[in-house]
Amino acid sequence: MSSPRWRWPSATVAAAVLVVAGSCAALFMTNPTRDDYQDFAGETLVNLATKEVCERQTLPMVLQLWISDCPRLIADQEPALALLADQFTRRWNLGLASVYVTTVGGQNLLPALRLPRYSVTSLGLAGQFWVLNAHSDAGKLE
Secondary structure, three states, X not given: OOOOOOOOOOHHHHHHHHHHHHHHHHHHHOOOOHHHHHHHHHHHHHHHHHHHHHHOOOOOHHHHXXXXXXXXXXXXXXXXXXXXXXXXXEEEXXXXXXXXXXXXXXXXXXXXXXXXXXXXXXXXXXXEEEEEEEEEEOOEEO
């Protein structure tokens, strides 16, 4: 009885292996950094805060009268919000991609005013970010 001979893999299999290896290498090289996420988180928090605070008008009437351009006021805080988000972010680096969970807010701004709490779960893959889950609980005026 003769033993089976070893054969070179077909060109299709070799090409598939090269494509998968190349794709994995590309994903590894383009896995977004924490600094990239910080920029993304700043933009995302500005959007969430603008919707929550300005569009839903959750501010007390006195503050609404005092603040003439609420969206611009929040947009001007983007660098500070990005730094804040970085402090409250957990990152799971999976090599080819990263999962980021950021939870900020919920603190008392004034004795009767609590800031909204925002929680955002994002996937960083191939140099891009996708929000998987975002929610907030409304701030309270007690």
